[in-house]
Amino acid sequence: MSFFYKYFFILIFLLLSIPVYAEYLTLDSHIDIPFDYMDNPKHDPGNSTEMQVDFSKMETGGLDSGFFIVYVGQSNLTDEGFKKAKEQAMLKFSAIHKMLQKYPDKILPALEPDDIRKAKEKGKISAAIGIENGYILGNNINLLEDFYDLGARYMTLAHIGHNQISDSSIPKKSLNDPLEMHGGLSIFGKQVISKMNELGIMVDISHVSDKAALQAIQLSEAPVIASHSSARAIANHPRNLPDNIIKEIANNSGVIQVVAFSSYVEINKERNNAINSLRKFIVNLTGDKVFIYRKHTENPQYKIKMDEINRDFPLPSVDQFIDHLDYIVNLVGIDYVGISSDFGGGGGIDGWMDASQTKNITSALLKRGYSKNDIKKIWSENFLRVWTDVTNHSKKKSKQNLSD
Numbered sequence: 337m338s339f340f341y342k343y344f345f346i347l348i349f350l351l352l353s354i355p356v357y358a359e360y361l362t363l364d365s366h367i368d369i370p371f372d373y374m375d376n377p378k379h380d381p382g383n384s385t386e387m388q389v390d391f392s393k394m395e396t397g398g399l400d401s402g403f404f405i406v407y408v409g410q411s412n413l414t415d416e417g418f419k420k421a422k423e424q425a426m427l428k429f430s431a432i433h434k435m436l437q438k439y440p441d442k443i444l445p446a447l448e449p450d451d452i453r454k455a456k457e458k459g460k461i462s463a464a465i466g467i468e469n470g471y472i473l474g475n476n477i478n479l480l481e482d483f484y485d486l487g488a489r490y491m492t493l494a495h496i497g498h499n500q501i502s503d504s505s506i507p508k509k510s511l512n513d514p515l516e517m518h519g520g521l522s523i524f525g526k527q528v529i530s531k532m533n534e535l536g537i538m539v540d541i542s543h544v545s546d547k548a549a550l551q552a553i554q555l556s557e558a559p560v561i562a563s564h565s566s567a568r569a570i571a572n573h574p575r576n577l578p579d580n581i582i583k584e585i586a587n588n589s590g591v592i593q594v595v596a597f598s599s600y601v602e603i604n605k606e607r608n609n610a611i612n613s614l615r616k617f618i619v620n621l622t623g624d625k626v627f628i629y630r631k632h633t634e635n636p637q638y639k640i641k642m643d644e645i646n647r648d649f650p651l652p653s654v655d656q657f658i659d660h661l662d663y664i665v666n667l668v669g670i671d672y673v674g675i676s677s678d679f680g681g682g683g684g685i686d687g688w689m690d691a692s693q694t695k696n697i698t699s700a701l702l703k704r705g706y707s708k709n710d711i712k713k714i715w716s717e718n719f720l721r722v723w724t725d726v727t728n729h730s731k732k733k734s735k736q737n738l739s740d
């Protein structure tokens with residue numbers, strides 16, 4: 337009898353634990369892709385790959401949806417620089433479209449918040465598109481409309497290095513950036529925000545300077561997002577947000593998507609020094625001038641030495657990551673936080689190294705005492721609320737313009 341009961345209870349436990357994860361609609365607001373995405377079989381998410389995000393990893397980890405990112409690094413503010421940036425951006429837009437065309441049985445495009453929910457109901461994953469670095473606009477504000485038509489639903493105004501739109505939280509040494517270029521947003525940057533509001537593209541203040549972030553929040557007629565940033569009070573890094581900006585985002589009904597990027601989760605100087613030395617070593621080894629993230633992190637020597645660094649100076653844990661989220665919840669409440677990985681762009685912490693480990697985040701939230709409703713908000717509802725507000729604002733504006 338006791339034998340029967342034992343297995344009976346195990347069976348009941350297993351049946352009950354399946355919906356624990358499935359009931360949450362999970363959304364990761366920042367997933368980077370390489371330039372040869374879909375062209376190189378190693379970078380085709382339909383295959384079993386070494387990328388941190390592919391379909392089978394998403395399925396294993398229960399990751400339902402993500403913003404796939406059209407990222408282009410900052411370079412010179414010249415016509416030539418702008419032209420090249422746009423070409424690079426178009427490669428990534430095409431790659432994401434190619435993924436959606438090749439695997440309609442697996443992944444569906446998300447052009448509005450409801451598409452994310454509908455895909456989950458159909459048992460499929462979904463992909464939305466975000467732009468990282470408004471640099472790709474050059475001086476042509478009308479390009480925003482083209483990018484919207486290609487599916488872009490948020491745009492990070494800048495990246496590392498100031499651009500024509502905004503000052504960055506980290507000036508780029510190789511471009512001889514001064515501490516500030518515009519004192520926050522440029523005049524063009526202010527026009528860009530207004531156009532984004534009009535089109536229904538979310539304004540993303542991750543990566544920009546504190547001044548620029550405050551100006552953007554104030555200027556934007558719709559709520560803004562921080563697509564991948566954590567709390568500066570926990571880890572004092574310029575990429576993280578100070579309390580006053582967190583409060584301003586919340587006051588305007590926006591959302592902060594806490595990011596699992598190790599050096600923003602925890603300041604660990606010894607680890608950073610070890611990584612910097614490794615980068616110099618790889619640059620010398622390959623004969624390149626500077627560290628090229630995508631190329632050099634795939635170097636076998638880099639991988640071996642990175643494993644040693646991870647052993648000697650361990651990555652921060654999921655618990656430390658949740659500390660950032662807790663901090664923001666305590667500061668402004670449960671309605672203004674979400675989650676991002678930055679996988680493919682340097683993200684990854686101990687316990688969430690790739691999309692297959694996504695359930696660890698849900699478990700950690702449950703362990704911290706967050707209710708099911710709270711976790712639903714954290715995993716997607718807060719973000720989808722902002723996206724809906726931004727979309728509705730745009731519709732209202734276009735109606736006004738028609739009646740004007």
Ligand SMILES: [Zn+2]
Nearest residue numbers: 468543564681
């Ligand atoms: Zn980033």
